[in-house]
Amino acid sequence: xxxxxxxxxxxxxxxxxxxxxxxxxxxxxxxxxxxxxxxxxxxxxxxxxxxxxxxxxxxxxxxxxxxxxxxxxxxxxxxxxxxxxxxxxxxxxxxxxxxxxxxxxxxxxxxxxxxxxxxxxxxxxxxxxxxxxxxxx
Ligand SMILES: [Zn+2]
Numbered sequence: 001x002x003x004x005x006x007x008x009x010x011x012x013x014x015x016x017x018x019x020x021x022x023x024x025x026x027x028x029x030x031x032x033x034x035x036x037x038x039x040x041x042x043x044x045x046x047x048x049x050x051x052x053x054x055x056x057x058x059x060x061x062x063x064x065x066x067x068x069x070x071x072x073x074x075x076x077x078x079x080x081x082x083x084x085x086x087x088x089x090x091x092x093x094x095x096x097x098x099x100x101x102x103x104x105x106x107x108x109x110x111x112x113x114x115x116x117x118x119x120x121x122x123x124x125x126x127x128x129x130x131x132x133x134x135x136x137x
Pocket of ligand 1: 032050051
């Protein structure tokens with residue numbers, strides 16, 4: 001593995017199961033035990049009903065592109081060689097929207113509403129992050 005020079009996400013107490021799941025190639029979501037709404041690991045309480053009770057469940061890893069931008073500006077020196085690169089908001093089938101990158105196609109092929117599925121990118125020995133690629137079904 002070549003040395004990864006970009007910032008590496010540091011799991012916190014809430015997000016650790018998410019990153020452990022990514023290492024197993026599972027996209028883990030939090031599911032509210034009160035109302036059943038799904039959310040990402042960014043929120044300690046449910047955005048629908050404010051309950052703090054949740055369980056971790058494996059998500060489908062499927063969704064669609066809700067929005068995207070093509071970055072032409074260098075906001076961090078570590079990303080200079082990637083310009084232009086895409087940053088996409090993926091709406092998961094379970095509901096939450098997740099900021100990620102679309103891989104496996106050119107930036108000019110991206111479309112809002114395009115179906116995508118998760119892929120897992122082991123950026124370091126200890127950290128795997130989810131990205132998404134187009135799916136045809
Ligand atoms: Zn809830």
